[in-house]
Amino acid sequence: xxxxxxxxxxxxxxxxxxxxxxxxxxxxxxxxxxxxxxxxxxxxxxxxxxxxxxxxxxxxxxxxxxxxxxxxxxxxxxxxxxxxxxxxxxxxxxxxxxxxxxxxxxxxxxxxxx
Numbered sequence: 663x664x665x666x667x668x669x670x671x672x673x674x675x676x677x678x679x680x681x682x683x684x685x686x687x688x689x690x691x692x693x694x695x696x697x698x699x700x701x702x703x704x705x706x707x708x709x710x711x712x713x714x715x716x717x718x719x720x721x722x723x724x725x726x727x728x729x730x731x732x733x734x735x736x737x738x739x740x741x742x743x744x745x746x747x748x749x750x751x752x753x754x755x756x757x758x759x760x761x762x763x764x765x766x767x768x769x770x771x772x773x774x775x776x
Contacts, residue, residue, distance in 0.1 A: 668714055677715050679776070684715040686772040688728075693765030697734040700768045701741035708772055717776045719745070722752040726771040728759040738768055 669676035678685045689707050691700025712718050729738060735756065746752075761769055 677711055682776045684774045686711050688769045688771045690766045690769050697737040697767045698741050701738045704770050705745045717774050720747050720750040721775045724773040725752050725754045727756040728769040730761050730767045732758040
């Protein structure tokens with residue numbers, strides 16, 4: 663099977679497609695906002711990246727979500743619940759981690775089918 667990369671940078675690709683599976687790099691929101699605004703920004707970016715890869719959020723099979731503070735779980739979920747289509751909820755894990763910088767409050771990693 664071939665591997666295709668989209669939005670390739672010096673350290674990583676934003677999208678890697680292998681067979682019928684799409685892997686997105688971890689996405690973070692605009693620094694300075696709260697967890698809800700960063701989550702909203704991330705989900706918008708995920709929609710755009712999935713479209714570039716030829717798929718959409720109804721085909722997400724797994725989501726891994728990192729929060730800088732698990733105390734913001736409900737705030738992140740409020741945005742997630744508005745975005746994820748009912749009946750198409752992926753397998754998901756959420757954990758707390760020290761992210762790339764203190765300005766980042768949420769990071770979301772997506773795997774989807776084409």
